[in-house]
Amino acid sequence: MSADFLYTVEVILNGLMAGVMYSLVALGFVLIFKASGIFNYAQGVMALFAAMTLVGIQTGQIPFAHLINAVFGTDVHHFGWQVPAFFAIILTVAVMVLFAIIVEKYILHHLVNQEPIILFMATIGLAYFMEGFGDIMWGSEIKTMDVGIPSGGSLWLEEYTVGWAAEGERYWGMYIDKLDMVATAVAIILVVSLTLFSQYTKTGRALRAVADDHQAALSVGISLRAIWVIVWSIAGFVALVAGIMWGAKSGVQFSLSLIALKALPVLMLGGFTSIPGAIIGGLIIGVGEKLFEFAVGPMIGGATENWFAYVLALMFLVFRPQGLFGEKIIERV
Amino acid sequence: MFYRESGDFKKTYQDDSQTFPIKFDRRRYYVVMAIAFLVLPMFMTDYFANAMMIPFLVWAIAALGLNILVGYCGQLSLGTGGFMAVGAYATYKLMTSFPGMDMFSVVLLSGFVTALVGMIFGLPSLRIKGFYLAVATLAAQFFLVWLLNKVPWFYNYSASGQITAPERSIFGIIITGPHASPITGYLFCLILAVGLAWVARNLTRGRLGRSWMAIRDMDIAAEIIGVNPLMAKLSAFAVSSFFVGVAGSLFFSVYLGAAEVTEAFSINVSFAVLFMVIIGGLGSIFGSFVGAAFMVLMPVLLKNILVGGFGWPTDLAAHLEFIIVGALIVIFLIVEPHGLAQMARVLKEKLRLWPFPH
Amino acid sequence: MSIQNTTADQQHNPAVLLDLKHISLSFGGVKAITDISFDIYEGEVRAIIGPNGAGKSSMLNVINGFYHPQQGEIWFDGKHRQAMKPYEIAYQGIARTFQNIALFKGMSVLDNIMTGRFTHMSKNLFWQALWKGPAEQEEIANRELVEHVIDFLEIQAIRKTPVGRLPYGLQKRVELGRALAAQPKLLLLDEPMAGMNVEEKEDMCRFILDVNDTFGTTIALIEHDMGVVMDISDRVVVLDYGRKIGDGNPDDVRNDQTVIDAYLGVSH
Numbered sequence: 001m002s003a004d005f006l007y008t009v010e011v012i013l014n015g016l017m018a019g020v021m022y023s024l025v026a027l028g029f030v031l032i033f034k035a036s037g038i039f040n041y042a043q044g045v046m047a048l049f050a051a052m053t054l055v056g057i058q059t060g061q062i063p064f065a066h067l068i069n070a071v072f073g074t075d076v077h078h079f080g081w082q083v084p085a086f087f088a089i090i091l092t093v094a095v096m097v098l099f100a101i102i103v104e105k106y107i108l109h110h111l112v113n114q115e116p117i118i119l120f121m122a123t124i125g126l127a128y129f130m131e132g133f134g135d136i137m138w139g140s141e142i143k144t145m146d147v148g149i150p151s152g153g154s155l156w157l158e159e160y161t162v163g164w165a166a167e168g169e170r171y172w173g174m175y176i177d178k179l180d181m182v183a184t185a186v187a188i189i190l191v192v193s194l195t196l197f198s199q200y201t202k203t204g205r206a207l208r209a210v211a212d213d214h215q216a217a218l219s220v221g222i223s224l225r226a227i228w229v230i231v232w233s234i235a236g237f238v239a240l241v242a243g244i245m246w247g248a249k250s251g252v253q254f255s256l257s258l259i260a261l262k263a264l265p266v267l268m269l270g271g272f273t274s275i276p277g278a279i280i281g282g283l284i285i286g287v288g289e290k291l292f293e294f295a296v297g298p299m300i301g302g303a304t305e306n307w308f309a310y311v312l313a314l315m316f317l318v319f320r321p322q323g324l325f326g327e328k329i330i331e332r333v
Numbered sequence: 334m335f336y337r338e339s340g341d342f343k344k345t346y347q348d349d350s351q352t353f354p355i356k357f358d359r360r361r362y363y364v365v366m367a368i369a370f371l372v373l374p375m376f377m378t379d380y381f382a383n384a385m386m387i388p389f390l391v392w393a394i395a396a397l398g399l400n401i402l403v404g405y406c407g408q409l410s411l412g413t414g415g416f417m418a419v420g421a422y423a424t425y426k427l428m429t430s431f432p433g434m435d436m437f438s439v440v441l442l443s444g445f446v447t448a449l450v451g452m453i454f455g456l457p458s459l460r461i462k463g464f465y466l467a468v469a470t471l472a473a474q475f476f477l478v479w480l481l482n483k484v485p486w487f488y489n490y491s492a493s494g495q496i497t498a499p500e501r502s503i504f505g506i507i508i509t510g511p512h513a514s515p516i517t518g519y520l521f522c523l524i525l526a527v528g529l530a531w532v533a534r535n536l537t538r539g540r541l542g543r544s545w546m547a548i549r550d551m552d553i554a555a556e557i558i559g560v561n562p563l564m565a566k567l568s569a570f571a572v573s574s575f576f577v578g579v580a581g582s583l584f585f586s587v588y589l590g591a592a593e594v595t596e597a598f599s600i601n602v603s604f605a606v607l608f609m610v611i612i613g614g615l616g617s618i619f620g621s622f623v624g625a626a627f628m629v630l631m632p633v634l635l636k637n638i639l640v641g642g643f644g645w646p647t648d649l650a651a652h653l654e655f656i657i658v659g660a661l662i663v664i665f666l667i668v669e670p671h672g673l674a675q676m677a678r679v680l681k682e683k684l685r686l687w688p689f690p691h
Numbered sequence: 692m693s694i695q696n697t698t699a700d701q702q703h704n705p706a707v708l709l710d711l712k713h714i715s716l717s718f719g720g721v722k723a724i725t726d727i728s729f730d731i732y733e734g735e736v737r738a739i740i741g742p743n744g745a746g747k748s749s750m751l752n753v754i755n756g757f758y759h760p761q762q763g764e765i766w767f768d769g770k771h772r773q774a775m776k777p778y779e780i781a782y783q784g785i786a787r788t789f790q791n792i793a794l795f796k797g798m799s800v801l802d803n804i805m806t807g808r809f810t811h812m813s814k815n816l817f818w819q820a821l822w823k824g825p826a827e828q829e830e831i832a833n834r835e836l837v838e839h840v841i842d843f844l845e846i847q848a849i850r851k852t853p854v855g856r857l858p859y860g861l862q863k864r865v866e867l868g869r870a871l872a873a874q875p876k877l878l879l880l881d882e883p884m885a886g887m888n889v890e891e892k893e894d895m896c897r898f899i900l901d902v903n904d905t906f907g908t909t910i911a912l913i914e915h916d917m918g919v920v921m922d923i924s925d926r927v928v929v930l931d932y933g934r935k936i937g938d939g940n941p942d943d944v945r946n947d948q949t950v951i952d953a954y955l956g957v958s959h
Contacts (some may be wrong), residue, residue: 039464045397066646066649070643070645070646070649107663107667111666111667114666115672116463116464117409117463117464117467118586118666119671120409120464120467121409121607121611121662122662122663122666122667124607124662125611125658125660125661125662125663125664125666126659128604128655128656128658128659128661128662129655129656129658129659129660129663131654131655131659132652132654132655132656132657132658132659133655133656135648135655136649136652138473140648140652157683188589199400202525207510209545211373222474222579247612258600259599261471263473264468264471265468265471268465268468268469269470287621294627300483301484302482302483303479303483304479306475306478306479307472307475307476307479310469310471310472310475310476311467311476313468313469313472314457314469314472317457317460317465317469318456318457318461320461
């Protein structure tokens, strides 16, 4: 095999791994959209917030230390203890559930029956709020996420593949981050368990009922408010998983919420209501932008990853507005 | 008591359709104009002009433009930053390629260039709607910024990648460059802002504006009565982008003086303008000004009070600003989706009857 | 100024305004309309009736261009009509109202009815931006005409009210006003009296007959209230399961056995 071919394979594999990351964020979008028709722009910031909270709890940071110092002139920052990763994750999940309850009570509850576009803009406001809130609570500096996930290139894979190249070519084997492999495994587990949950549990059936028709679900005695809290909690959990993966990969920082923006074109490809669509859309975007950058990028100045996903989704939408898996929309008069 | 319309009868349809049908409003409008054009320039300090009035006017023009698209035509756009960048870079290219050109022509031509670009990115709006379109406009935002950053021709191959406004004038009065006085810059922006607000008002009260609102409220019914959806949406994109382009042009040439595309016209600019429109009031020209004033003044106030008054660190004030803006957006959408402008209208209704509301 | 249309003398030798020939329409595999032909004379009130799901609304949607039939020809005003977009058909002189009110919620009554004048106004963006001059003149000329419609429908008092605040009956009236303002050759009314009480129905009937009498506008309407249909229409076409099962003046249709079977059901 020639080295060029092997490089291309490596690019595709890395694209797939990046795609899994996008899919993780997109998954949260789909969950909320299906259950409440809300396009939750804040999903990315939720991932950032969850990651910040996790790191904060783990390292024993004092919440709002910055604000306290400014108001009282003190100089506090840490409690001085370390919380084990497992307990920290459980505490963070609790925080995200609390967040879901607050969102339902103070925002969603007041915006029932509003137009989707108004709800969308409200979540943009929510995203801004959370961004500022997260920064005040935990500080805005870049944090490192360490919950014990292995990272770095897989030496085993490199040694195994180094012999594949043709004689005499300079090739050092395939580089794939162990973290990406873990992320892929986690994503698969997450998707399978979510599917099982929605198919085989009572709450799952209620979720699907609400997704189909709010009024009808209400009339058979399903509590819309409870469902919304559950859905936002699950979305918060998915955000935490995405936050851990992204955070471990590139540090917990503001750019996390921008990367999460890429989940939007993923959804446009996969459709807003399809979980498999979110996964496959994510993989297409991941591979597409890596390949484009690899093959065309150097010719036009690079950094095409900034826009490729959006333009691809835009082109796609113009020719197939319902997405890959959406049903054809028939307009009724 | 202060606010009366009784006895003010309209005898012609022309009178009935004027912008300020009530005499009191009309007088107040003339007073505001007189203060803005005559009084303020005499007493204004350079700091006041530079830090508040010029950005206020520039953002107001941008908000007007976005309001035409979002508030009147119902097409959500998150590409405002990208379009402002197009306006700014068009201005830079025009200024450097035609040094003799006066500033009015430069700014207006930049607007037309942006209108063209806006129409191209508006084309998908025929096929896709709602937040699908919003995400599609993100493509405009990221692609345009990338393009302006990666093609050196746009910034005349300068090593830093920055664009810097050279000295240009109109009728011998210097408007841009290091020697321009902030007061003349303010007046220049004021003339454009008032002129464009007048144009926006004219467009939204006539045939075209009604076709936009028809598309916004119910596109199927609009089509039945003869509105071509593509023409209505494209014209909204064109007019909106023209305004946004003019704003971008002024933002770069009069306000900043020098700009780098990835910093000055990021996605946050798109959101800031959207927030002005929401807070000020969707579908209101007056609201665009109020929203812009709010978003310009609030950070300045916060900074002065928290940093200047209490001695807090600046980043804390910046975080607080995020929280306040975000919370306000949610509150406004819940309580009053038509923003501060609608609140003013309700207040007016009450004032009409005050002090005897029953 | 009046909103008079030129009409042929409707008593003698009626001219055909709209002629539908062998129209078939299906969605995917579902047949909505199968081989339906009927015509509408100039100046008449033509009712389309039939049980739910008979294809009445689909028929209106074919007439004003929302659906394009797979088979059949449409002749309007003496010309064979090619497949057109709905807004092009509006320019040909067909206006309609909807079963579920389709008003522009964010606009006032006046603005809603003014949108009806869209096809009659032509000043471009440049003149609109300037306002003073041609655009304002055009606006005022059309405003005068719209005020006639407002007078006719007796809704002067709510001229500047946002339509969202109006009760159902008035909204229906405003929607009729918007269609009337377009001075259509053919006016399509999709269940103009659905959900109204007797009084509101009487008002609406009066308006429909007045429109037909004073302006000579040709009207095609879908209605479920048989009493109303028999009273105000000149000819009736009956649809069932996407096929035409009856056509003629109200008395003939009322006594037609197939029609009675379709409505009352038939024992097999």
